Amino acid sequence: MTTIAIVEGDGIGHEVIPVARSVLEALHPAYEFLPVDVGYGMWERTGCPCADKEIDALKTADAILFGAVTTPPMKDYQSVVLRIRKALDLYANLRPVQGDGFDIMIVRENTEGLYSGIEESGPDRATTLRVVTRKGTERIVRSAIRLAQQRSGRLTIGHKANVLKSDVLFRDICTSEARSAGITFNDKYIDALALDLLQHPAAYDVVVTTNIFGDILSDVASYLVGGLGLAPSANIGDRYALFEPVHGSAPDIAGRNIANPIAAIRSAVMLLDYLGDKDGACRVEIAIGTVISQGIRTRDLGGLAGTREFGDAVIRVIRKNR
Known part of the structure; x- marks a missing residue:
């Protein structure tokens, strides 16, 4: 069974990563999804933004879908992103x-x-x-x-x-x-x-x-x-792979359902390609283009669609074009 670690992170990560996960679920309902909590919110609750057990959990997955994390300007705060990159040698x-x-x-x-x-x-x-x-x-x-x-x-x-x-x-x-x-x-x-x-x-x-x-x-x-x-990205090593949108956690717009989920969805496209599902990756990219051509866009692209609504539209196109 293919296991995907899901790290929502902080801020708009809690909105865009669930959309990208839903896209993966629409294509691969048999995938197992493993939630892993890291980031500033984790630090506020526990005093540690990313412990050894979270690193160990990430290592059990076939691929990681990662949201944005907030890194506060405190000298004693360890960057979660840098720690994961080094621990997994990405x-x-x-x-x-x-x-x-x-x-x-x-x-x-x-x-x-x-x-x-x-x-x-x-x-x-x-x-x-x-x-x-x-x-x-x-x-x-x-x-x-x-x-x-x-x-x-x-x-x-x-x-x-x-x-x-x-x-x-x-x-x-x-x-x-x-x-x-x-x-x-x-x-x-x-x-x-x-x-x-x-x-x-x-x-x-x-x-x-x-x-x-x-x-x-x-x-x-x-x-x-x-x-x-x-803009999506992939972090690749010899054993592990992590996929994340390039943007940050954007706390100023978090929780308002206005963040653009395309970077997160395209990060899922790169994940699919990494796992060998080139057809699925192509279908998602086509679906994104179709939805945009239909005039369904988030506010940053001049539209009125919310984060969830844009994701739902992409999933509808994917299911229609099976």
């Missing part, structure tokens, strides 16, 4: 950006870089250690190369080697691996890349970069498809 963050005439996959190193978690904080100075290792770089660029070989065969390496010595190492390893694989590649400074990707998205296929640069670049690229409310 080293590849995949963020697709697809639109009219372009299909980009941003591949972000997910376990080190400026999100290494090695930090010090005092009254007059705070320091975060940016870590780039040969092992971490080799495995992320090899993942990007495999994706490029499955697609159009073009790889772009994003870095800031003109300023950061750690990015010299990242760039040199990436270019060496790309040459060895015989793949077409180029490299760009990350600031110039961000601008050019917005101006000429069709020129890009697979983009690989470091942790924080990938975080920022993929958020910037979401402009091409209508914003963060439509």
Whole structure:
């Protein structure tokens, strides 16, 4: 039996993840769903946002559907997302950006870089250690190369080697691996890349970069498809996989049934594809497009549909097109 861990998290996660779960249930009623509670709300109740037992529960699942979590600005609060990524070694963050005439996959190193978690904080100075290792770089660029070989065969390496010595190492390893694989590649400074990707998205296929640069670049690229409310992501390791919308927990709109669930639903699409159900993934994407073409849209897209109502419309299309 296929088991999907369901982590609603905080804020609008409690609204968009149940919609995405319902989509999965419509396609696969035999799936077993395992609720796992982590996040700021968990910390308020127990004093711990993510304990060992929650990590162990996530490890029992075939895939994880994850909502957004709130990370308060307190120095003694451990980031749930970083802990899970490290505990499950989810080293590849995949963020697709697809639109009219372009299909980009941003591949972000997910376990080190400026999100290494090695930090010090005092009254007059705070320091975060940016870590780039040969092992971490080799495995992320090899993942990007495999994706490029499955697609159009073009790889772009994003870095800031003109300023950061750690990015010299990242760039040199990436270019060496790309040459060895015989793949077409180029490299760009990350600031110039961000601008050019917005101006000429069709020129890009697979983009690989470091942790924080990938975080920022993929958020910037979401402009091409209508914003963060439509952007999904996957966090992939050798043993585990977690799928989550790119957007945050948005506490300012939580509980109002106005959040856009498309990013969460598309994260479920990536989950289906990971589990080998490419037909189901395609059906859900078609259903999303059909519902939007019918004029059923959430407020951020200029419509009046609520979170649940949009999800119900997607499910109706899925069931109609069996």
